[in-house]
Amino acid sequence: MLQPKLCKTWMPFNFSKDVLGVIIYLAIIGVTYFLVVKSSFQYIPGYYLSEVHRFTSFLAVGVGVLLFILTSFSDPGTVKAENVTKYVCAYPYDNIIYTEKECSTCKILKPARSKHCSICDRCVARFDHHCGWMNNCIGEKNIRYFMAFLVWHFLLCLYGAVVLGLVLASRLKELKVIYILTAYYGVENSFFSLAPHIVQTFKWQDYINWKRKLNETKTSAAALKASISGMTGEKKPPESKWRAFFRRSPLEDVEVTKDNIYDKGFVRNLLEIVCPLSSKRSFTHNKVD
Ligand SMILES: [Zn+2]
Ligand SMILES: [Zn+2]
Numbered sequence: 001m002l003q004p005k006l007c008k009t010w011m012p013f014n015f016s017k018d019v020l021g022v023i024i025y026l027a028i029i030g031v032t033y034f035l036v037v038k039s040s041f042q043y044i045p046g047y048y049l050s051e052v053h054r055f056t057s058f059l060a061v062g063v064g065v066l067l068f069i070l071t072s073f074s075d076p077g078t079v080k081a082e083n084v085t086k087y088v089c090a091y092p093y094d095n096i097i098y099t100e101k102e103c104s105t106c107k108i109l110k111p112a113r114s115k116h117c118s119i120c121d122r123c124v125a126r127f128d129h130h131c132g133w134m135n136n137c138i139g140e141k142n143i144r145y146f147m148a149f150l151v152w153h154f155l156l157c158l159y160g161a162v163v164l165g166l167v168l169a170s171r172l173k174e175l176k177v178i179y180i181l182t183a184y185y186g187v188e189n190s191f192f193s194l195a196p197h198i199v200q201t202f203k204w205q206d207y208i209n210w211k212r213k214l215n216e217t218k219t220s221a222a223a224l225k226a227s228i229s230g231m232t233g234e235k236k237p238p239e240s241k242w243r244a245f246f247r248r249s250p251l252e253d254v255e256v257t258k259d260n261i262y263d264k265g266f267v268r269n270l271l272e273i274v275c276p277l278s279s280k281r282s283f284t285h286n287k288v289d
Pocket of ligand 2: 117118119120121129130131136137138
């Protein structure tokens with residue numbers, strides 16, 4: 001049975017539960033952005049960077065935090081007595097993985113693809129997982145925010161790497177590092193002319209000599225092994241246990257018919273994430289697509 005929680009009546013989330021993930025996320029993104037501002041903002045604008053990156057970087061981090069908050073504090077699609085029939089109609093039972101049964105805790109019907117989250121103590125429609133970082137379930141209604149959060153942070157990492165790379169390139173250009181190196185080696189106006197010096201620094205000839213000696217040793221070892229085999233008689237080695245393990249199983253020839261009624265193709269699956277079924281008019285009117 002659902003236990004009413006007093007703290008939920010005045011707080012948007014249960015603070016007494018594990019909010020460590022939220023604090024860690026905010027600390028990581030906050031400290032990282034602070035370090036970037038302290039170390040790199042003095043070089044913006046630079047030779048390859050305009051001033052706009054001071055604002056766009058803040059905006060990019062802000063959107064990331066916003067998506068985190070949206071995912072953390074949004075309803076993942078809680079199945080209640082009022083909406084369970086609509087969810088059951090929207091996600092019919094396939095009678096393979098999902099069959100009609102009641103949640104033993106909530107005492108309501110479990111729609112297909114739903115799951116009871118023991119941490120949040122509720123049934124969630126099209127349950128994906130309970131995210132410890134977000135301190136929330138990821139389900140039918142908030143998976144769009146979660147996916148946007150993941151994609152956005154991937155792009156944020158790329159953007160950060162490119163901007164920091166350009167900050168470095170700008171500094172090299174401004175400090176005329178290549179020019180100074182060129183002057184130091186006494187080669188006029190050509191960075192590529194440094195190549196012989198660099199090659200000498202890495203002792204390329206020593207590497208070639210070492211490689212040749214290694215090949216000679218390998219050849220001698222192979223010849224010795226072949227002569228020993230000749231003396232003891234050639235014998236086919238037994239089949240490796242690993243080879244036997246990975247040998248093609250006769251069961252692999254059996255054709256498995258895919259019968260996943262929830263797979264509607266790439267585009268419609270994606271649309272289902274962006275526009276959850278529960279937000280459609282057909283859902284509120286209790287019709288199945
Ligand atoms: Zn339940
Ligand atoms: Zn949960």
